[in-house]
Amino acid sequence: MPQVNLKSIDLIVMALYVVVLIAWGLYHSKRQNAEDYFLGGRGMAWWLVGLSMFSTVVSSSSLVGWSGDCYSTGISVFNYGISAAIIPIIFVLIFFLPFYLRSKIYTLPEFLEGRFDVRSRYYLCTIALISYTFIDSAVTLYAGSLMIHMIFPEVDLRLLIWGLAIVAASYTLVGGLSAVMFADVLQAAILFIGSIVLTYISFDKAGGWSAVMHAMPAGHTSLIRPINDPSVPWPALIITLPLLGFYYWGTSQAMVQRTLSAKNINHGRWGNLFAAALNFVIFFVMVIPGLSGRVLFPNLDKPDQIYPKMVFEILPPGLTGLVVTGFLAALTAALASTLNSGATIFTMDIARKMKPNLTSKQQVVVGNIAGLVIICIAALWAPQIQKFDSVVKYFQELLSFIVPPVVAVFVLGLFWKRASGTGAFAGLMSGLGMAVLLALDRKIFHATPIWNMHFLYVAPVIFIVSSVIIVLVSLKTTPPSETKVANYVWKRSAFAEESAEIAALPWYQNYRILSVLLLIVTGIFVYIWR
DSSP: OOOOOOOOOHHHHHHHHHHHHHHHHHHHHSSSSSSHHHHHHGGGGHHHHHHHHHHOOHHHHHHHHHHHHHHHHGGGGGGGGGIIIIIHHHHIIIIIHHHHHHTOOOOHHHHHHHEEEHHHHHHHHHHHHHHHIIIIIHHHHHHHHHHHHOOOOOTTTHHHHHHHHHHHHHHHHHHHHHHHHHHHHHHHHHHHHHHHHHHHHHHTTOOOHHHHHSOOOTTTSSSSSSSSSSOOHHHHHHHHHHHHHHHIIIIHHHHHHHHHHSSSSSHHHHHHHHHHHHHHIIIIIIIIIHHHHHSSTTTTTGGGGHHHHHHHHSOOTTHHHHHHHHHHHHHHHHHHHHHHHHHIIIIIIHHHOTTTOOHHHHHHHHHHHHHHHHHHHHHHHHGGGTTTHHHHHHHHOOOOHHHHHHHHHHHHHOTTOOOOOHHHHHHHHHHHHHHHHHHHHIIIOOOOOTSSSSSHHHHHHHHHHHHHHHHHHHSSSSSHHHHHTTSSSSSSSHHHHHHHHHSSSSSOOHHHHHHHHHHHHHHHHHHHTT
């Protein structure tokens, strides 16, 4: 890995950011009780919800991955920002969000127990805690330490990992979700500014917009790709990405927790739509720099090298520090998000179940300890990723296979009142078994026709099989009582009641009108970049 020599001004900018971030986060901390600590007192405004969701999406690995994928395969990677973001968000707003907010839950596993039983709750919280600790937090720490190691090669990698862990934990564990979300606002601003600077300078040095577009190979600037495309084939835009996106935006604790913190349902809706609209910012200042990078640095062996290469080789002193600070902002935002969500799940879904008499302040203390344990385990595991990188990739693929059964449980649970707790648990466990077998088959055995199928085509198969199992087992077992499912199953009358509630709102506050406008803008965008 090459050494990078930054100027004093760059290091000052980076150090100043760390100090301001910690102070800003601690200033906005809330820890008087469990609701304050884990959900910010349920008083967050829409713009804060949206910016925090945006900062959670844009991790350090995303910055590197988006530009790298764009460099190698073109802009089709942004389909994840359309079919796997905008469409699922609107679906969640219409059908799921009212149930989440009105039930006053803290976690998504808690919602599953209310609809089904405790088995589904423990399954989801176990998967989430493993993922947050060994994948999300550990990979973020490792990826961030690698880039900083380029600046300080004489510093041991493990020391850098612990340094990053301390920065994120310093305000997250002390201040709770409120500190995390207000810090996200600062980090979003740094991300915007740094990404705009990098995009402008990279396109300027590459000869301008027209020169870059003309230099791209066929299909590189097209969102809609052939059915056999190795990156994102077009059928996946319809059958797979919405499914994966619903999991991320509708059942992921890290994302939904921001919505649960909203002061009311309208602020939750507006915040989600704001986050969805910000996806277009991701395209213009975080994805397409990969195109200018292809002109500036052709024939890179590893496409993921393009982001650090542009940052350290084309930016002048001062601006390099600013963009690196943006990278650090993405890293700490993602790390703080997973850390806070993991602490919330452990406290509410495990500790409070084991000791129901925990006071509100005791729950905050448990959350502090849980977060500390998570970040310490992640920091200890992170250096091992360089030895077992392939194992981590396999586990990430395994998790992507586990997503469809979780989506099936949530969807059938909301729209089919006959779905039972046993049926849901059978669907989750069978999905887990399928995920393990398919992952092993794709990597080792190659015994089934699915082993060489594009992974985006595998997820719908698992979703269908899991759904069928849930239905069959539910029909063979005792149905849940009407009183148990009454507050967890969607009814057409709910849509009519909601229509009456929002009828008095001006058009610019009516989330349905705003959703339609967002879909129209999205359609125009897709047509232009088709």
